[in-house]
Amino acid sequence: MRAGGGRRQRGAAALILLLVLILGAAAGMMSAYGGSGKAERERQAEQTLAQAQQALLGFAILHGRLPRPALSATDGRERATACDSEQACTGYLPWATLSLAPTTARGLPLRYSVTPAFAAPQTLPSAAVATKTISRRDAARLVYRYGDSQCGPTTQCLPAVLIAPGKAMAAAGSEAGDQAANARGSVHFIQRPLTEDERIAGGAFDDILAWVSYSELRTRMVLAGSWQ
DSSP states (O other): OHHHHHHHHHHHHHHHHHHHHHHHHHHHHHHHHHHHHHHHHHHHHHHHHHHHHHHHHHHHHHHSSOOOOBSSSSOOSBOSSOOOSTTTTEEEOOTTTTTOOSSOTTSSOOEEEEOHHHHOTTSOGGGOOOOBEEEEEETTEEEEEESOSSOBTTBOOBSEEEEEOOTHHHHHTTOSSHHHHHHHOSSEEEOOOOBOOTTSTTOOBOOEEEEEOHHHHHHHHHHHTOOO
16 A cells, blocks of 8 residues: 555656646746747837938928928827927927828837927927937946937027827826836937846836937938938
8 A cells, every 4th residue: 555655656756747737837838928029019119210311301301391290199190289398398299290100019109309490390300409418327427318408599409209108108107217207308318238237227128218319410411402
């Protein structure tokens, strides 16, 4: 009887070990799949940003200005009325007007902020001052990466900024942190390596940024004869 009991115990132990190995392998596969899926979504979001960047430049060449933000997150047509403030010129990319997809691979629409003067048809681009800035984090400090504390004719900042938000945006709300600052921002934005670590300076961060530079906008429009 004892011999039979020992065999049963060894059989049960082997079965448990097999189940542990199967569960471990399944967890590893799920982790790898989830990680690669996330990386692929981020790569596709970067591609969407690059397409949006080129679409904005193309719009500027055709119309002599950058587009205003969309009517809403779900209505991608450009607003018909002028946006005369930084806040009013901040919202969502007018994806329908630009013939782009409504969302990125992350399932969220691109956010878009444009200097009012560059979206106004009555303003000469050559006389406009780009106002948007992007900072990076140096430990606890934020330092300018593009733009400066004072933007002017000889120290142009950025005409427009694009943001592909991720899941951290939903948790940003009114809380502190770099992700929340981007969600609320209309002039100053933050670019950082992506992280899920809430403990570091600025908190978790998964925004991917792109921008239209003053020099590239000017070059494209001059070559097309639409810079005045």
